[in-house]
Amino acid sequence: MEVVMGMVFDLIPIVIAWGTIALVIATYTPVFNWISYPMGLYMKLFGVKEAFAAATATLVGFTDMFIPALLLGASVR
Secondary structure, three states, rough: OHHHHHHHHHHHHHHHHHHHHHHHHHHOOHHHHHHHHHHHHHHHHOOOOHHHHHHHHHHHHHHOHHHHHHHHHHHOO
């Protein structure tokens, strides 16, 4: 049990740091928009509504699990 708790407490700060960095990059820079542009074209080809926003959220989803909900939350309102 001690080994598992040590692994958890070693891993959580790293995950939080990567998630925070990804959120800052996704919010304040167009980097994920540039990278996800080809995926947006494919999604648009298949008729996905707001394909480029969904493509960005999908790509950001690889960096952290909860960030896409934050990105798409503003467009749903």
